[in-house]
Amino acid sequence: MRLKSGIWVAAYIRRVQIEGAQAMLRRRGxxxxxxxxxxxxxxxxTAEVFAPAPQTAFDEARPSDRAFIRALKTQPATEADAEAYLARQIKFDPDIWIVEVEDRAGRSFLDTVVT
Structure with missing residues (x-):
């Protein structure tokens, strides 16, 4: 069973802050x-955007984990490209969550990024 999105987001923001970066909830889904x-x-x-990975990318041994993919072709992309991508996603699905992390090193703090 997967954690509820709200719980996962709260834990992720806390983890980012513990690592010394800033994270804020921009959109509650x-x-x-x-x-x-x-x-x-x-x-x-510049910015990077990580999106939920497709179902085919999940580890069958750990189906409850969240996996992410890099959403933009150019990494890092311009802030404008990142914002345009997120705006398209909101139009497609108004129930999404958006968390923004500010980190000069570009660390994602995500456990599973599928390439």
């Missing part, structure tokens, strides 16, 4: 199972 998107702002005009 569906509490139970809203998709979570992570934007990493490098504070230099």
């Amino acid at each position: 569906a509490e139970e199972a809203g998709a979570v998107f992570i934007k990493i702002s490098r504070l230099d005009g």
